[in-house]
Amino acid sequence: MFTQENLILQRPEPSGNGGVQFLYEVKGYGILAINPPMEEISQLHWEVDVIKFTDVDKYKFEVCHTTELANKTLVFYNDKTFNEFLLKAFDYFKELDKLEKML
Amino acid sequence: MSDSKLYIKEMPADWVPGRDKQKVVSPEYMFHEAPREQVFITGSEAAREAIRRSNVDIAISYPITPQSETMQQAGYLYDEGYIGEYYRAEEEIGTMSAIGGSSRAGIRSLTATSGPGLMRGMEAISSWPGARTPLVLLNMCRVINTPLAIQPDNIEMSFLINSGLIMLHGENQQDFYDYTMAAFMISEQVDVTLPVSVSVDGFFVTHARGNVKMQADDLKLPPRDGWRSAVPAMDNENPPARISRDAPIQKSNFISYHMHASWQQEVFAATERAKKYINNYLGGIVEIINPDADVMLIASGAAVSQSREAVRQSSELGIKVGLIKVKAIRPFPKAELREACKNVKQILVPEFNQLGWLHKEVCSNLFGFTDAQIAPGPRVYGGMTMPTEMILEWLEEGRKDKPWFFQDPF
Amino acid sequence: MAHDNLTPSPGYLEWLPIEYQDLVNLGPYNREKKPKVTDMGKFKEIIEEHPMCAGCAMTLFIRLAMIAFPNPEHTIIVGTAGCGRLAISQASIPFIYGNYGDTNSVASGLKRGLDQKYPNQPKDVVVMAGDGGLIDIGFQGLMHSWFRQERFTTIMLDNEVYGNTGGQESGMTAQGQVLKMAPRGKVTGKIDAMSLAKVAGVDYIARIAPTNPSRVARTIRRAVMIAREVGPTYIQAYTSCNIEYAIPTGDVMQDAFDMEKERYGFEEVISDKAKAYLDEIEKKPAKKAKK
Numbered sequence: 001m002f003t004q005e006n007l008i009l010q011r012p013e014p015s016g017n018g019g020v021q022f023l024y025e026v027k028g029y030g031i032l033a034i035n036p037p038m039e040e041i042s043q044l045h046w047e048v049d050v051i052k053f054t055d056v057d058k059y060k061f062e063v064c065h066t067t068e069l070a071n072k073t074l075v076f077y078n079d080k081t082f083n084e085f086l087l088k089a090f091d092y093f094k095e096l097d098k099l100e101k102m103l
Numbered sequence: 104m105s106d107s108k109l110y111i112k113e114m115p116a117d118w119v120p121g122r123d124k125q126k127v128v129s130p131e132y133m134f135h136e137a138p139r140e141q142v143f144i145t146g147s148e149a150a151r152e153a154i155r156r157s158n159v160d161i162a163i164s165y166p167i168t169p170q171s172e173t174m175q176q177a178g179y180l181y182d183e184g185y186i187g188e189y190y191r192a193e194e195e196i197g198t199m200s201a202i203g204g205s206s207r208a209g210i211r212s213l214t215a216t217s218g219p220g221l222m223r224g225m226e227a228i229s230s231w232p233g234a235r236t237p238l239v240l241l242n243m244c245r246v247i248n249t250p251l252a253i254q255p256d257n258i259e260m261s262f263l264i265n266s267g268l269i270m271l272h273g274e275n276q277q278d279f280y281d282y283t284m285a286a287f288m289i290s291e292q293v294d295v296t297l298p299v300s301v302s303v304d305g306f307f308v309t310h311a312r313g314n315v316k317m318q319a320d321d322l323k324l325p326p327r328d329g330w331r332s333a334v335p336a337m338d339n340e341n342p343p344a345r346i347s348r349d350a351p352i353q354k355s356n357f358i359s360y361h362m363h364a365s366w367q368q369e370v371f372a373a374t375e376r377a378k379k380y381i382n383n384y385l386g387g388i389v390e391i392i393n394p395d396a397d398v399m400l401i402a403s404g405a406a407v408s409q410s411r412e413a414v415r416q417s418s419e420l421g422i423k424v425g426l427i428k429v430k431a432i433r434p435f436p437k438a439e440l441r442e443a444c445k446n447v448k449q450i451l452v453p454e455f456n457q458l459g460w461l462h463k464e465v466c467s468n469l470f471g472f473t474d475a476q477i478a479p480g481p482r483v484y485g486g487m488t489m490p491t492e493m494i495l496e497w498l499e500e501g502r503k504d505k506p507w508f509f510q511d512p513f
Numbered sequence: 514m515a516h517d518n519l520t521p522s523p524g525y526l527e528w529l530p531i532e533y534q535d536l537v538n539l540g541p542y543n544r545e546k547k548p549k550v551t552d553m554g555k556f557k558e559i560i561e562e563h564p565m566c567a568g569c570a571m572t573l574f575i576r577l578a579m580i581a582f583p584n585p586e587h588t589i590i591v592g593t594a595g596c597g598r599l600a601i602s603q604a605s606i607p608f609i610y611g612n613y614g615d616t617n618s619v620a621s622g623l624k625r626g627l628d629q630k631y632p633n634q635p636k637d638v639v640v641m642a643g644d645g646g647l648i649d650i651g652f653q654g655l656m657h658s659w660f661r662q663e664r665f666t667t668i669m670l671d672n673e674v675y676g677n678t679g680g681q682e683s684g685m686t687a688q689g690q691v692l693k694m695a696p697r698g699k700v701t702g703k704i705d706a707m708s709l710a711k712v713a714g715v716d717y718i719a720r721i722a723p724t725n726p727s728r729v730a731r732t733i734r735r736a737v738m739i740a741r742e743v744g745p746t747y748i749q750a751y752t753s754c755n756i757e758y759a760i761p762t763g764d765v766m767q768d769a770f771d772m773e774k775e776r777y778g779f780e781e782v783i784s785d786k787a788k789a790y791l792d793e794i795e796k797k798p799a800k801k802a803k804k
Contacts, residue, residue, distance in 0.1 A: 001143060010314075011415065012408035016488030018307040020314070037311035039253075041145060041172055044312060058419050079143065160629055163622060187629050192618065193657035200615035200654065201622030204591070207609060208626025226612050234611075329630070337607040338627060338636065339589055 002083040006030075006090060009059055023061075026090050027097035028053050030061060033082065046076040048085065067096070112182075120184025122158060125323040130288045133324060134281070134384050139316040146308035149276040149315045150215075150241060151176035153283035154186065158323045160210035161188040165198045168253045169305040170217040170243045177213070186213075195220045199227030199240075206236035206298075209329015209336025211287060213238065217305060218245035221259050225266075231298040232267025232370045235334035237290040237327070240268070241283065242302040243309045244404075244455075246485060254486020255305040257404060260432065261460035267370040269299040269377050270432040271385075272403040276313035279303050282430075285384035287324060295377045296333035297370070304405035304455055333373070374434045381431050388436040389427050389443070396425030397448040398498060399475070401440070401465050403429040406453040406489065413494035424498060435464055441472040449501050450477045453494055457484040476501075476509040515586045516542040532557060536605075541585050550580050550726040559585055563600040568762030570769060571670050571752035574723045575600050575641070578668065581730035582606075583737055588637040589627070591620045593651065595643035596676045596754075614650030616640045617658035617667060624665045635741050638665035644685035645675045648704050652684075659713035659745050666740040667747045668733075669706065672754040680757035687776075692757065706749055711782060716744035718782040722751040722773040724766070732781070738794060739787045746787075751777040 008030075009023040018037040024030050032049045052064040065071045069092055076082040128137065133156070144152070150173045154162070162181065164174035181189035187210070192198040198214055206212040216224060221242060231238065244257040263270055269289060271282045279301065286299040303309065329336030381388045392414055400410040407428045417424040427443055429436060444450060450469075452462040462479050469477065481497045483489045500508055519537050520526070526534055535557035541548055548556045559579040565572040575597060582588050591609045592598040593616050602608045611619045620638050627636035640647075647655050647669050655667065674692055675681040682695035688702040710718045717739040719732045729750075736746040753760060753768050760768045773779070783791065 001141065011412050012491075014412050014416075014491040016409055016483075016490040016493070018405075018488070019311045035143075035312045037306045039306070039310065041147065041310060044145070044310075161622070161626060188625050190625075190661070192621075193653055196615065197618040197621075197654050197657060200611060200618035203611065203615075204609070204619035204622030204624075205626035206622075207619075208623050208630055210626045210630055212622070212626070227615060230612050336630075337589055337609055337623070338630065339587055339607050 002079045003086055008056070023059060024086065024090075025053060025056055026093035028056070029064065029067075029093040029096065031086060031089055032061070032063075046074075046079075046082045048074040048076060048082065050089070068092070118184070120187075121155075121180075122185045122187075122323060125156075125158075125321050127158070127325050128322050130285075130324060130384060133318060133322060134285065137318040137322060139318055141314055141316045143312050144276060144315055145172075145310060145312050146243075146276045146279045146303055147172040147176055147310070149280040149313075150283055150309075151180060152315070152317055152320070153280045154213065155180055155320055156318060156323050157213075157284050157287050158211060158326050159186045159213050159287075160327065161202075161205045162186050162213045163198050163202050163205070164189070164191050164214065165193075165195055165216070165220065166191075167195075167217045167220040169245060169255075169309045170215045170220065170241070172309060173241060173243065174215050177215075195224035196227055199224035199231075202238055202240075203227060203231055203234060203236050206231075206238040207234070207337040209327065209332075209338055211238075211291075211327040212236075213241070215241035215243065217243045218247040218256075218259050222247055222262065225262060228263070228268070228298075229266040233366060235296045235332070235370075236298055237296055237332065238298045239283065239286045239290060240298060240300040242300050243305040244302055245305045252486055253305075255307055255405070256456055256484045256486060257302065257304055257454075258456035258458055258460070258484065260302055261456070261458055263300055263302075264432060264460065264464075267297065267367075267374065268433065269295070269297055269374055269381075271299065271301045271381070271430060272432055273301060273303040273308065274404060274407040274428065275308060276311075276315050278430075279308055280315050280317065281385065284324065285381075287327075288384060289377050289380045291327055291332070292377070292380055293331055293333060295373050295380065297373050297377065299377075302404065307405040307408075378431075378434045378436075381434070385430055388431050388434075389429055389439045391425065391427050391443055393423055393425040394443060396423045398423075398501065399425040399427060399444060399447045399450050400453060400494070401427045401429060401450055401461070402453050403432065403461055404455065406455055409489045409491055409494060410453055412491040413498070416491060416495060417498065422498070429461070432461075432464070435468060437468045440465065440468055444469055444473045444475055447473060447475040450475045451494070451497055451501065452478065452480065453489060453497075454480070454482045455484065455489065457482060478509050516544060518586075541580055541582070548580060550577055550730045553577075553580065553726070559606060560600060560604040563603045565596065565600050566756055568755050568760075568765045569596070569752075570723055570755070570765050571597055571672060572600050574670065574729065574750050574752045577723065577726055577729045578639075578641070578733045579604060579606070581733035582637065582639070583734050584635070584637055587634060588639060588737075589623065591616045591623065591638065591640045591642075593642045593646040594677060595646050595670070596672070597641055597643055597670045599677075601641055614646055614652075615654060616642045616646065616651055617654040617663070620665045620667075621654075621658050621661065621663045624663060628664075637737050637741055639737065640665060640667045641670060642668075643676070643683075644669055644671040644673060645683040648684040648706055656709065656713060659710065659715050659747070662714070662744050664740050664744060665746075666736045667745070668736070669747070669749045670752045671749055672752050672757075673703070674754050674757045676754045676757055680754075706747075707780065707782070710747045714744075714784075715747045716740075716784040716787040717746040718749075718780075719747070720749045720751075720777065720780040722769045722777045722779070724769050724773050728779065735791060739783075739790060743784070743787045743790050
């Protein structure tokens with residue numbers, strides 16, 4: 001399994017393509033992750049975006065490809081690397097929050 | 104081909120089959136009390152784990168996309184000794200006939216198919232209920248019509264509706280896991296003694312990962328008792344069952360209609376009797392969200408997932424929308440729906456098929472029991488996706504007071 | 514249904530109908546005094562009453578087969594639509610009447626199921642179906658059950674016509690025969706099911722006409738025993754349809770003799786493994802077949 005910490009919402013992927021969408025939030029930033037259905041089971045993978053929330057309570061956010069974490073949609077082929085990324089991202093968001101407050 | 108390529112595995116003499124190491128627990132303990140651990144797995148894997156804990160005696164397979172993955176997994180379970188017997192049959196008529204044969208031997212029997220395979224096996228499948236053969240058919244829905252496609256579309260379920268089978272329709276991986284295990288127990292109740300189909304929408308459930316809370320894998324359900332049955336096992340250990348013996352049944356082309364009529368009545372009465380077990384093992388035949396809402400979504404299968412999100416997003420807009428998840432198509436939760444919809448103003452029925460078979464079921468069962476307008480949709484089919492937005496748009500159209508909106512275009 | 518199960522409590526038997534007494538005292542379930550086909554008519558058979566046409570050779574064959582079953586109390590018959598099932602379903606042996614042409618698939622699942630459920634009690638599964646049921650609509654299941662080496666007996670009641678549906682030609686009808694659906698005479702020949710069985714590796718194959726009751730009994734017994742211990746077995750029995758082929762009732766047996774001479778002679782094909790097994794059980798008739 002992967003961490004459920006900071007997980008604020010899991011829901012059926014709203015565009016209808018299937019799979020469960022996971023929304024993590026730390027200090028206004030977050031991670032949007034989906035493991036979509038694949039025709040071949042062996043192709044299953046995580047698609048992960050870094051996001052910036054515009055309204056956390058209503059789960060409104062924008063894709064954020066300008067952090068040092070990722071400048072594009074990331075792909076992870078197993079839960080372990082996905083989880084490692086999540087933990088790394090959480091720390092990064094906390095650091096980012098501190099830096100932003102300094103400005 | 105050289106002999107070195109020949110590989111037929113012989114199990115060592117001291118081999119202990121996996122299921123011999125499991126502990127039998129009652130269905131009540133298994134379904135309601137046993138501690139569970141959450142994993143994130145595909146629907147096919149969820150089915151495998153359900154089968155592992157279901158004490159299955161025989162699984163007969165035949166490949167078809169998207170089902171194949173599951174029965175391959177069943178093959179590995181056989182190799183590990185969690186299933187007593189396993190083989191790949193000649194095609195689906197053969198598969199469905201053979202599984203009917205193994206069930207008559209009094210052992211717990213499982214098979215699975217998808218769309219066109221279901222159609223091919225249909226003659227045999229539709230004879231299972233009359234033969235009173237408890238067994239479980241997993242059905243991973245897929246397009247059946249020409250032009251050929253492998254996309255999810257559950258129109259095939261409409262062909263099962265009046266066959267006499269008990270039909271469960273799972274929403275997600277968790278349902279596929281829970282319903283499969285429960286299906287064996289429901290199927291083998293004396294006052295039921297019927298085959299149970301567990302349908303899920305292909306790919307969305309089978310080939311996608313979801314959260315599944317599972318019991319420990321060293322537990323298994325009690326074995327089947329083939330004599331504890333409305334029509335006992337045809338094993339020649341008890342007098343031949345009525346279906347093979349009594350004067351008017353199956354003996355003549357011209358004196359059997361009276362018997363046949365009462366036999367059919369009994370089959371459909373037995374599906375109704377299954378309701379109490381469905382209620383017990385699945386925690387209710389329906390799940391209702393926001394029961395006091397004026398607008399209700401009624402859905403089964405993957406359409407429930409999309410509806411859940413529509414309900415959530417509506418609440419963000421300050422609009423209360425209700426949702427009734429229909430877990431069983433046969434027996435149909437007639438009374439439950441009538442009760443839940445008596446004060447409802449509008450009903451929408453999101454579906455993954457062109458026909459709208461659930462819409463027809465809802466209309467015919469609610470007729471005279473509600474004043475609600477019932478919209479024929481939204482529907483997607485042929486593998487189209489159903490975005491949450493689509494359901495939200497339909498809900499919005501419904502609020503505009505346009506009578507034609509509620510008329511079935513077909 | 515073992516003999517024990519049929520036998521009522523002491524003192525009660527004499528109050529039961531005479532037919533039932535005969536079944537207990539003289540019937541084929543009585544292991545001590547198992548009747549022979551030559552005693553036919555002197556004991557209560559597993560099947561006596563039936564709605565078959567007068568003079569039906571198929572009925573004779575079915576009755577002989579049921580007398581010959583080595584363990585009728587542990588036998589299950591699988592059939593399909595056709596004349597045969599009208600008689601077979603009257604027997605005190607469980608009869609699975611499935612869908613059109615599904616016999617050998619049903620029997621595959623059934624036999625594997627029974628083997629699993631009763632590892633120490635052999636259960637004999639016998640498919641008894643017509644030529645159309647097996648070679649036409651049931652062809653795929655038939656062939657695959659042989660290829661898979663399923664351990665049960667297939668008996669084709671070959672009357673060379675769809676009798677029950679009113680006389681249409683089947684795959685087993687001989688070339689040139691005029692029947693319904695073959696208004697100009699059947700264009701192609703009789704399907705060589707014997708050769709198909711050979712190619713598929715069936716362990717015991719026999720073609721037979723019901724001219725010699727003892728030989729019918731021996732063939733049935735061999736087929737059932739070999740299916741139990743070795744592999745698939747197949748009996749193709751000529752069981753004429755005196756209605757559709759307009760054979761006068763009194764001439765049915767003569768027809769069988771003529772047919773046997775002409776193109777339905779007795780033939781037995783036995784695999785080496787089956788031969789070895791037969792040697793073992795037939796040389797020591799005093800001993801019961803090994804469990």
